[in-house]
Amino acid sequence: MGRDRRRWSGRRAGPYRTCIGCRRRLALKASVRLVRDPQGGLLPDLSGKLPGRGAHLCPDLRCFELACERQAFQRSLDASAQPGELGPLVERLVEGGLAQTRALLATAARSGWIEPGRDAVRQAVTAHQAALVLLAEDGSAALRAELGALAERERVPCRQALRVVELAQYHHGRDLAVLAVRHRGLAARLLEELDRTQALSASLHGPRAPVPRELTGNPGGGKMPLTQGGHGPSRPGKGV
Ligand SMILES: [Zn+2]
Incomplete structure (x- = not known):
């Protein structure tokens, strides 16, 4: 009250x-x-x-x-x-957050505000044109470490979400392990959505739980940037 x-x-x-x-x-x-x-x-x-x-x-x-x-x-x-309803309710919020994340990325892609792939992301970050770096959860650890460190140095927010095959839809269907968003407003909304969704998901599954079924949560529990690399989920890297 x-x-x-x-x-x-x-x-x-x-x-x-x-x-x-x-x-x-x-x-x-x-x-x-x-x-x-x-x-x-x-x-x-x-x-x-x-x-x-x-x-x-x-x-x-x-x-x-x-x-x-x-x-x-x-x-x-x-x-x-009832207490038993709360978990499913939070699940729905996670799913809604992921749907919103995808919709924002689709908008960014349609209007040409996305830089796809390692080289384009590096260039955008160093030229101060990137407002957000998004790494696929199942991209290679080396790539996450490299771009996480670069983004941290240049003070660009960096997060992990979705998978290589999901990011592909913002890259003409080709596997994509990293992208940068140049539009500041869209990037800010994406950050809100990503952080809220990851917090919800982590509270459901615990920070160290494996990635549930599909695409939710961030098994590392958190936010980029990764500065030392080498940790995080070890699945074989793919995508560019
Ligand atoms: Zn509270």
Whole structure:
């Protein structure tokens, strides 16, 4: 219930929300929003735009569990939740985040804002034209180390997501182990989506769990850049 912390949020720092699970403040952009569905259950707001009263949470299954224990869904949304529903709910948020990531990449590719492959990415990063470097989860460890270090040196955000064959759809169907996004706005939205989705996925599967079935999560638990290389999932590298 609301001890009002808005006065600390300050416009300059961007909007904040309080997580109804852990009660900590987090940036709106990093949060997950839920609304009440017509039957009184919980509905993930994947677009962030569903009308009606919403509740915000950290992208972390534990905060969903805390909110459930504290009856916070009831209080904030007049919605009921059983503990067993929370995992599947977070799964849906992960799937939604991945779908959104793909849609953003498709937009970037269609409008020519993607640099595909090692050489093009190197060039874009060193020319300060890259706003984000995205490495496939199953690309080679050497490539991840090389471009992770380069991106860190040039202060370009670098993340791992999706697989070589999935990135291929942004490269005329040819396997792709790395790409750079040049459009700053698209890159910023991709970063939000990637970080939230990876946090959700890690909270479900644990940071060291193997990649579940398909394409979710980042088994290394986290964010690039990798600076020393050699770790991470050891699957044979492929793609360019
Ligand atoms: Zn929280």
